[in-house]
Amino acid sequence: MTAPLVELKNVTMRYGQVEVFRDFNLQIADGCHFALLGPSGCGKSTLLRLFAGLQPPAVGEVWVDGSPASVAGEIRLAPHKRRFTMVFQDLALWPNLTVLQNVELGLAGAGLDRRERRERALSALRACRIEELGSRRPGELSGGQQQRAALARALAPQPRALLLDEPFSGLDIAIKVHLYAEITRLCREFGVTVILVSHDPMEATALCSHGAVIEHGGVREEGRIRDLLRAPVSETLRAFVDQLPQASGGNH
Amino acid sequence: MRITIESLIAAAALAFFTAGCNRTSDKPAEVVxxxxxxxxxxxxxxxxxxxxxxxxxxxxxxxxxxKSTGLLNRLIAERERPQADVFWSGDPVRAAILKSKGVSEPYRSPNAAALPVLYSDAEGHWTGFSARARVLIYNKELVAEGEEPRSVLDLNDPRFQGKACIANPLFGTTSMHAAALFQVIGEEKARDFFQRFIENGGSIVSSNGEVRRRVAAGDFAVGITDTDDFNVAFQEGKPVAAVYPDQDGMGTLIVPNAAVLVRGGPNPDGGKQFIDYLLRPETEKALAESEAAQMPVRPGVAVPDYVQPLDELQPMQVHYGELADLLERLSAGFLREWVEASSR
Amino acid sequence: MISAAVLERPGRWRVLGLAAGLAAALLPGAPLVWEVVTGAGSASVFGGDFALAVGRSLIVGGGAAILALVVGFPTGLLAGLYRFRGRRVLLAGVALPLLIPSFLWAIGLSMLRIELGLPRESLLSGATGCIFSFAAIGVPLVIFAVLLAVGSTAASNLDATRLAGGELAVLRYAGRACFPAALSACLLGGILSLADPGPGQILGFSGAATQVLVSFSALYDFELAARQCIVVAGVVLAAASPLVWFTAGKLAAGLLPRNATPMRPARWPAAEWAAPLLLGLVFALSVLAPVAGLVQPVLGRFWLDRTWETVARTGANTVVYALLAGLVATGLATWLAVCAARVASLRIAFVAGLIVVFVLPPALNALGTALAASGAPAWLDPVLRSRLTVGAVLGLRLTPLAGIVLLRAMCTAPASWALAAAVHGVPLGTYCRRVLAPFLAGPIAISVALVALLATADVTTVLLLQPPGQSSFPVALFTVMANAPESMVGSLALAYVMIACIAIAAVLLVNILVKPLALARGSVSAT
Known part of the structure; x- marks a missing residue:
């Protein structure tokens, strides 16, 4: 049996005196687009940081590809060696660099020479359909263009997993829907597993096949999203499902 | 054009390079x-x-x-490996302090032979030349004719109540003057003088220059300052006049310059040459003719009309070599307390 | 490879780095402090009136700080939030007092009092005169701190407030957001007064700085002076600790990563007359009045030759000292800000450390360095006895000003930038060079300029540490002012003020040059 792409084993996380999780366990299989759902402040983004190796767990272990990557208080496998990339909530585009430079610098850990880096960056821009924006700075782009630039930077190193930390907040619905389709296409094209963090089940259904709902410091429910929506247990999904008939009921 | 980090680093490197290039190093024909x-x-x-x-x-x-910590402190701090060859002091007390701190080196210049021994250190640590005097400066618009002060002690006269000022007696030539008063008229009378000065509404200002400015501006009617300070106001046509005090009593305090050879300076020969130069009659003459209007202490040097010949003055009989020790005691004791009490 | 994520994680290096950086800032005075530790001095620090003098100094420092806050805070708010005619020129004008040695302002104030025919015991003399004199420096500090703080307020927040409650609500909201920055600036301004004896000497006020000056210059007792400095630092730190706690927390909390477009000055009819009026008043009181007193004698004669000779002899040194000071202070402050920005307790330690650095008088640092240089071998002279030394010692003392600017800047850098770099395997060095440093270039330039301006006004450090013959313009002015004709002093003072104007114009130019970067930075991403 193949090892999970990433696995949390009895993880406890604290911020100062506040305990976010205790004895938290979760497995995400390779190739399985996975959504972590939950209300704001439940610790979803912290989970992504644990996967990425940006933060070690206070207690417990994070395993990547069947090996311990972080153990209590210590990061054993550096973030860039995990071959995960991330689109941050604020996108974290480096503001003084052009889009092309952002993508090129994002390839710093890929072990490519200058020419290869340039080619790879340009092809990522093409894939994300923003090749004509390469010479612009992030501040000169619209919200949707910035999302694509961040996506290009994240996909250019050809990661195994793309961690998405609520990257669609602040975008209008038309752009969102368009981006969902683009990301699905790109991840298929690049063979990347998506791990999405969101409070919006609609995003999860659009991008992921599986998911877990985090509530009250633990996994409230987990499985195929389709199944979860059919019989929701968590407050997050129940609230979402409850409003669906109203929305489709033509209240407007 | 935008500021880049590269340009900032380049500017930093340039500034450090130019600053590190110390132009003072290893030049033979140079005296500090x-x-x-x-x-x-x-x-x-x-x-x-x-x-x-x-x-x-x-x-x-x-x-x-x-208004700030001065060069004497620097000389003391640099004592182990001085940068200076010569200290040209405006008064003998600072020179004597350097002697007591082990900063100076005895040097008897051949040009000192004609200078009166009264104004020099017996062991040759400092040699006095061109002198200033401590004078009473008054504003002619505020002091009626016949009412002019004649003695330092007149500052406590009721006619100058609330109208007199002196510089802070912890610093400069005023400190020397205070010590000289203690030496000449005795501790009790000197204390009494200072006490009564405050009782009479006298004020302490920051420096002799400030005494000159404030009297010239009419903020005070009378004060004590140095001849060179007075001369600046006089040359500028301010309504001021000066009186050499106590000509019929204890005499006027004479403040000679003092040349000091710094012990272990980088160019002792150059230093000695500079001291020799200072002690020439020509330098005394030049200082007399300058706006400093300093009085040559060497007899027989011609002076302009506006400079008072020293031999026509009755000088205060001061033992200059002992003033430094006395001042040290007074600064830590009476004078400090007095200044603090008066500035409350 | 060191990961860029290290910049966002806690770690022991932060504590060690902060401690080492603060120790470096305190290094110049260390030889004298060492004398206290090893000396057997018996004179009590609290002998005489020292305790009372410290108390008086605290009152004057507090008074100057409060006055600077009361005047500078509303002025800075209006100037930061609104557009009006002559904004740049007026702001440049009120920066002038930063460049001028404090004693010159005090002399100007003293002359002004006489011209106005006010009695000697008036508001313009003694403790109140000192408060005015030091507030002349504190007010521009507060104004510029508030300007910087307003500049990093989110446009959307201001617009929301504007919609909800109009301009008065905007003023209240921006006021709350900028108050910690204003408070820290006025605190630094107040502290500056504790270490400077100049105005007190002229205006007839005896405070702690006067006592330290007496120990140095009348008693020649370095050890006593050093002990007094340590006591003053301790007392000030204790007195300022509630403010340190408040500002260190709020300063960063108000600035933590915020991905919003920064505000741009708006139009408001009331501000179009109120802001220029306030700035004009500040300019008139803190610049025109003292300068008028100083340059009035020039009407009789302007000493062009002498002025030109002095400028030619000292101009280059003045610039080198000022620039070096700016670079040293900013370099060290950047390091300290990197160490402290992300940890609340370290931010408090940072601000407390800066206060200690600032409260120590320049004489302690300068004489400490002179003492160290005197005991060191000659081959260290390029480091300990050069123009580099002067600039470095000046810069180390002014690190607190740079520190506040850089701490703010570091706090506004989103953590996600470094984390993204870590995920992508961007080495720490590359990240710092390509992302962090360009982001900080604007604040760095402002910090270098601010420190350079203030360093220019220093007299003590240059007097005590200059390589022989390498004087600066203010020192040259200082050393002629006692006995030179007033018209000559006035000529030099006027020339200095004019050069200061040129320097400020240059700073304005820097501001304009770094603007494109600030704009690029400002609109980094959508919320």
Missing amino acids: VYSSVDEVFARPVAERFSEDTDIAVRLVPDTEET
């Missing part, structure tokens, strides 16, 4: 002179020395405006 004499008087002398001898002078002037 620290001077407590105001730059406006010291620099012309230093420049003429350079012209006459081809020895460059690096002058570090101080001021008697006591």
Whole structure:
């Protein structure tokens, strides 16, 4: 049996005196687009940081590809060696660099020479359909263009997993829907597993096949999203499902 | 154009490079002179020395405006490996302090032979030359004719109630004057003088220059300052006049310059040459003719009309060598307490 | 490879780095402090009136700080939030007092009092005169701190407030957001007064700085002076600790990563007359009045030759000292800000450390360095006895000003930038060079300029540490002012003020040059 792409084993996380999780366990299989759902402040983004190796767990272990990557208080496998990339909530585009430079610098850990880096960056821009924006700075782009630039930077190193930390907040619905389709296409094209963090089940259904709902410091429910929506247990999904008939009921 | 980090680093590197290039290193024909004499008087002398001898002078002037820590502190701090060859002091007390701190080196210049021994250290640590005097300065618009002060003690006269000022007696020539009063009229009378000065509404200002400014501006009617300070106001046409005090009593305090050879300075020969130059009659004459209007202490040097010949004055009978010790005691004791009490 | 994520994680290096950086800032005075530790001095620090003098100094420092806050805070708010005619020129004008040695302002104030025919015991003399004199420096500090703080307020927040409650609500909201920055600036301004004896000497006020000056210059007792400095630092730190706690927390909390477009000055009819009026008043009181007193004698004669000779002899040194000071202070402050920005307790330690650095008088640092240089071998002279030394010692003392600017800047850098770099395997060095440093270039330039301006006004450090013959313009002015004709002093003072104007114009130019970067930075991403 193949090892999970990433696995949390009895993880406890604290911020100062506040305990976010205790004895938290979760497995995400390779190739399985996975959504972590939950209300704001439940610790979803912290989970992504644990996967990425940006933060070690206070207690417990994070395993990547069947090996311990972080153990209590210590990061054993550096973030860039995990071959995960991330689109941050604020996108974290480096503001003084052009889009092309952002993508090129994002390839710093890929072990490519200058020419290869340039080619790879340009092809990522093409894939994300923003090749004509390469010479612009992030501040000169619209919200949707910035999302694509961040996506290009994240996909250019050809990661195994793309961690998405609520990257669609602040975008209008038309752009969102368009981006969902683009990301699905790109991840298929690049063979990347998506791990999405969101409070919006609609995003999860659009991008992921599986998911877990985090509530009250633990996994409230987990499985195929389709199944979860059919019989929701968590407050997050129940609230979402409850409003669906109203929305489709033509209240407007 | 935008500021880039590369340009900032380049600017930093350039600044460090230029700053690190110390132009003072290893130049033979150069003498370093620290001077407590105001730059406006010291620099012309230093420049003429350079012209006459081809020895460059690096002058570090101080001021008697006591608003910051001065060069004497620097000399003391640099004692182990001095940068200065000569200290040209505006008064003998600072020179004596350097002697007591082990900063000075005895040197008897051949040009000192004609100078009165009264104004020099017996062991040759400092040699006095061109002198200033402590004078009473008064504003002619505020002091009626016949009412002029005649004695330092007149500052406590009721006619100058609330109208007299002196510089802070912890600093500069005023401190020397205070010590001289204690030495000449005795501790009890001197304390009484200072006590009564405050009772009479007298004020302490920051420096002799400030005494001159405030009296000239009419903020005070009378004060004590140095002849060079007075002369500046006089030359500018301010309504001021000066009185050499106590000519029929204890005499006027004479404040000679003092040349000090710094122990272990980088160029002792150059230092000695500079001291020799200072002690020439020509330098005394030049200082007399300058706006400093200093009185030559060497007999027989011709002076302009506006300079008072020293031999026509009754000087205060002071033992200059002992003033430093006395001042040290007074500064830590009576004078400090007095200044604090009066500034409350 | 060191990961860029290290910049966002806690770690022991932060504590060690902060401690080492603060120790470096305190290094110049260390030889004298060492004398206290090893000396057997018996004179009590609290002998005489020292305790009372410290108390008086605290009152004057507090008074100057409060006055600077009361005047500078509303002025800075209006100037930051609104557009009006002559904004740049007026702001440049009120920066002038930063460049001028404090004693010159005090002399100007003293002359002004006489011109106005006010009695000697008036508001313009003694403790109140000192408060005015020091507030002349504190007010521009507060104004510029508030300007910087307003500049990093989110446009959307201001617009929301504007919609909800109009301009008065905007003023209240921006006021709350900028108050910690204003408070820290006025605190630094107040502290500056504790270490400077100049105005007190002229205006007839005896405070702690006067006592330290007496110990140095009348008693020649370095050890006593050093002990007094340590006591003053301790007392000030204790007195300021509630403010340190408040500002260190709020300063960063108000600035933590915020991905919003920064505000741009708006139009408001009331501000179009109120802001220029306030700035004009500040300019008139803190610049025109003292300068008028100083340059009035020039009407009789302008000493062009002498002024030109002095500028030619000292101009280059003045610039080198000022630039070096700016670079040293900013370099060290950047390091300290990197160490402290992300940890609340370290931010408090940072601000407390800066206060200690600032409260120590320049004489302690300068004489400490002179003492160290005197005991060191000659081959260290390029480091300990050069123009580099002067600039470095000046810069180390002014690190607190740079520190506040850089701490703010570091706090506004989103953590996600470094984390993204870590995920992508961007080495720490590359990240710092390509992302962090360009982001900080604006604040760095402002910090270098601010420190350079203030360093220019220093007299003590240059007097005590200059390589022989390498004087600066203010020192040259200082050393002629006692006995030179008033018209000559006035000529030099006027020339200095004019050069200061040029320097400020240059700073304005820097501001304009770094603007494109600030704009690029400002609109980094959508919320």
